[in-house]
Amino acid sequence: MMINGRQVEVEQGITIMEAAKQCGIYIPSLCHHPDQSVKANCRICSVELGGSRNLVTACSTKVQEGMEIQTNTARVRETVRTILELIFADHPQDCLTCIRNGNCELRKLAARFGISDIKGEKVLEDMPLDRSTASLVRNPNKCIKCGRCAEVCHRIQQVGILYTHNRSIDVCISPEYGKELTDVDCVLCGQCAISCPVGAIHEKDDTDLVWRAIADSRQHVIVQIAPAVRVSVAEEYDLPAGSISTGKMIAAARSLGFDRVFDTNFAADLTIMEEGNELLGRIQKGGVLPMLTSCSPGWINYIEKYYPELLAHVSSCKSPQQMFGAIAKTYYSQITGIPAENITVVSIMPCTAKKHEAARPEMNASGYRDVDIVLTTREFARMLKHDGIDFTLLDDSDFDSPLGCSTGAAAIFGASGGVMEAALRTVYEVVTGETLEKLEFTDLRGMEGMKTASLKLGTENVKVAIVHGLAQAKKVMEMIKAGQAEYTFIEVMCCPGGCIGGGGQPYGTNHEVKQKRMGSLYQIDRHLPIRKSHENPDIKELYDKFLGQPLGGKSHQLLHTKYGG
Ligand code: HC0
Numbered sequence: 001m002m003i004n005g006r007q008v009e010v011e012q013g014i015t016i017m018e019a020a021k022q023c024g025i026y027i028p029s030l031c032h033h034p035d036q037s038v039k040a041n042c043r044i045c046s047v048e049l050g051g052s053r054n055l056v057t058a059c060s061t062k063v064q065e066g067m068e069i070q071t072n073t074a075r076v077r078e079t080v081r082t083i084l085e086l087i088f089a090d091h092p093q094d095c096l097t098c099i100r101n102g103n104c105e106l107r108k109l110a111a112r113f114g115i116s117d118i119k120g121e122k123v124l125e126d127m128p129l130d131r132s133t134a135s136l137v138r139n140p141n142k143c144i145k146c147g148r149c150a151e152v153c154h155r156i157q158q159v160g161i162l163y164t165h166n167r168s169i170d171v172c173i174s175p176e177y178g179k180e181l182t183d184v185d186c187v188l189c190g191q192c193a194i195s196c197p198v199g200a201i202h203e204k205d206d207t208d209l210v211w212r213a214i215a216d217s218r219q220h221v222i223v224q225i226a227p228a229v230r231v232s233v234a235e236e237y238d239l240p241a242g243s244i245s246t247g248k249m250i251a252a253a254r255s256l257g258f259d260r261v262f263d264t265n266f267a268a269d270l271t272i273m274e275e276g277n278e279l280l281g282r283i284q285k286g287g288v289l290p291m292l293t294s295c296s297p298g299w300i301n302y303i304e305k306y307y308p309e310l311l312a313h314v315s316s317c318k319s320p321q322q323m324f325g326a327i328a329k330t331y332y333s334q335i336t337g338i339p340a341e342n343i344t345v346v347s348i349m350p351c352t353a354k355k356h357e358a359a360r361p362e363m364n365a366s367g368y369r370d371v372d373i374v375l376t377t378r379e380f381a382r383m384l385k386h387d388g389i390d391f392t393l394l395d396d397s398d399f400d401s402p403l404g405c406s407t408g409a410a411a412i413f414g415a416s417g418g419v420m421e422a423a424l425r426t427v428y429e430v431v432t433g434e435t436l437e438k439l440e441f442t443d444l445r446g447m448e449g450m451k452t453a454s455l456k457l458g459t460e461n462v463k464v465a466i467v468h469g470l471a472q473a474k475k476v477m478e479m480i481k482a483g484q485a486e487y488t489f490i491e492v493m494c495c496p497g498g499c500i501g502g503g504g505q506p507y508g509t510n511h512e513v514k515q516k517r518m519g520s521l522y523q524i525d526r527h528l529p530i531r532k533s534h535e536n537p538d539i540k541e542l543y544d545k546f547l548g549q550p551l552g553g554k555s556h557q558l559l560h561t562k563y564g565g
Pocket of ligand 1 (some may be wrong): 226228229264268319322349351413414419499502
């Protein structure tokens with residue numbers, strides 16, 4: 001086939017858009033997303049076919065032998081410019097103050113096609129913003145109706161609270177009857193936000209709260225950073241997907257002015273101690289099985305809203321984020337002598353639902369909110385850019401002690417299957433009293449929707465399963481309801497791929513990027529000297545000096561909760 005006058009050979013069955021990419025030609029689009037189905041509704045990928053002189057959409061048209069494709073004719077350019085102008089006529093021109101300033105796909109296209117003047121009459125409506133949740137802000141004025149948010153919500157997560165309503169120029173995407181997110185069964189996963197090409201739905205920006213806390217001399221402001229952030233934040237600085245940047249990330253947080261930089265991974269090890277013992281207790285005492293993990297807040301929102309009758313299966317453990325906060329406001333307060341009311345706990349998470357989790361009224365067993373402010377990876381990068389920090393030039397730094405020491409088991413929490421693998425490393429040794437020689441449970445790794453394995457734990461044969469993405473979670477919930485889930489323990493992560501694919505991660509997250517981030521987490525694990533949570537010396541000390549034992553009275557008070565209450 002020919003593309004722009006050049007004879008090329010490409011595989012059969014791929015689209016013109018994919019073929020062009022292989023030849024180094026980037027065909028623009030707004031409705032296309034590599035992990036989603038073909039929509040062909042924005043028409044921005046229009047190209048001209050030789051012979052017929054027809055315009056076709058490159059995202060939906062497959063290449064054929066002898067095809068002559070032109071992506072750069074005057075007709076193509078005029079068509080795309082006209083479509084863009086029509087979108088702009090219906091789009092606020094407040095780019096300077098927009099949260100997507102600098103990474104808006106529409107704005108990039110405006111620059112590429114040289115749109116300097118918006119012709120025609122503006123047809124802007126002034127619709128109210130939806131700020132009803134702690135996690136997301138929906139700005140219908142900025143929606144370009146590409147359909148990416150609705151597709152991820154319906155097809156990938158199968159939550160389906162965002163709909164396309166009306167037709168023609170009246171088309172709009174919103175929850176039913178224009179309701180607010182808080183009034184529908186949204187789980188706040190933020191997959192819509194990370195799929196949106198513009199600023200129509202995005203994380204609630206809490207960076208000002210953090211600036212204020214840092215500037216308040218009465219407050220000791222500590223930050224915890226989630227497992228999946230260290231393999232994604234560098235992408236905000238155009239470093240390759242999955243770049244491991246733990247040391248730079250810590251240095252960057254410190255340069256923002258946090259008093260201490262700690263690791264959520266420390267609390268992930270703590271979670272394994274509590275959750276592993278809870279699982280053993282349920283097996284030995286005939287408790288409700290299969291036990292379901294509880295650390296992914298979008299998943300917790302989902303089961304509370306869609307399968308409340310199955311809540312007894314959910315582990316009572318708080319997530320590592322919340323355990324960290326509870327320990328910071330008690331144990332850390334005690335050993336440093338800093339009153340809990342003067343400690344502000346900030347989290348940096350790959351997740352929008354974590355903001356809602358931190359705001360749950362029950363998450364304050366110390367008498368204070370466990371976690372005060374949650375930032376997504378994107379907000380963290382926004383703060384760094386605001387401060388003019390060139391991330392790429394920072395020297396590596398280490399986490400502070402004592403809430404900064406963690407193991408390889410904790411590192412892999414951020415990938416689907418990681419929590420299960422970490423738990424099995426500990427549970428196996430506790431039950432058998434033997435050393436686990438082969439630490440890597442490779443059957444539990446990867447992007448397959450549902451993964452299963454079985455292993456011998458002493459005399460028990462234990463079957464486990466892992467699902468990620470809510471469409472998969474739904475399948476396993478239906479299996480449990482039908483009495484067909486013959487598993488002892490199931491890990492559920494709300495976002496496809498686990499937290500490496502969280503709704504607060506850098507824009508551009510897709511399947512390929514997630515695989516790279518996942519590979520990097522396993523690499524971190526391989527290179528850590530301690531790879532089992534129960535061998536973390538600072539966790540041992542925490543139990544010796546403060547908690548007593550896993551599932552003990554203090555643990556119950558601080559580290560466990562009741563979901564759906
Ligand atoms: Fe995750 Fe977590 S691993 S939910 O995916 O368990 O967001 O990264 O921080 O809390 O540790 C997210 C990531 C966390 C928590 C941990 C768990």
